[in-house]
């Protein structure tokens with residue numbers, strides 16, 4: 261079995277960042293011992309070097325290999341230079357036990373909106389033109405609108421073209437963050453899994469800080485949502501060959517849940 265933890269949007273430096281949450285998640289990740297931890301951006305709040313350094317102090321305590329891409333907050337104040345300097349390349353490809361994982365920076369300096377951009381499509385196609393048991397693409401912004409996130413302005417600006425590139429490249433799973441609301445969509449044969457904020461109270465509606473754990477074995481993929489300090493559920497379970505969903509979370513739509521809580 262391959263286990264990949266997906267954390268996102270820690271927002272170190274934000275007044276809403278909660279060190280206790282991050283410390284707890286580090287303990288839980290080290291207990292889980294996944295083959296890799298993917299962090300889909302917004303490590304910092306303003307892209308300042310000291311915020312990056314504070315994030316690194318947390319990230320270095322995670323024992324599994326950690327794969328990181330920047331978010332829009334990390335690209336503020338020319339923070340992408342600190343990302344490259346302290347964390348690594350903003351675009352990368354890696355293989356984890358037969359799983360090909362490609363990460364790409366969708367941020368634009370000082371903008372909340374993002375894109376991958378047509379110049380990068382040939383590179384993306386090339387990275388996925390290999391035999392792999394599972395193909396995963398990670399970016400910060402949404403690829404498909406996520407319910408319960410308010411006015412839609414969070415999908416990458418080239419979402420249509422990018423969706424086509426990814427689906428025709430045989431990508432199985434897309435991981436993203438940004439609006440701090442966990443959700444899973446299926447489009448054709450591809451699953452798009454969004455993670456919440458792992459360690460901040462920058463929350464929309466009644467969502468809670470959380471992270472995802474992806475388990476892959478044979479033909480089956482499961483995605484679990486976990487809440488720091490306990491609790492969680494399975495938000496997707498599907499088979500790769502048929503694309504069939506074995507499980508669809510049976511809770512009411514996000515808006516109805518919000519109304520029920522009022």
Ligand SMILES: [Fe+2]
Nearest residue numbers: 269302438439
């Ligand atoms: Fe964020």
Ligand SMILES: [Fe+2]
Nearest residue numbers: 302331332438
């Ligand atoms: Fe973001």
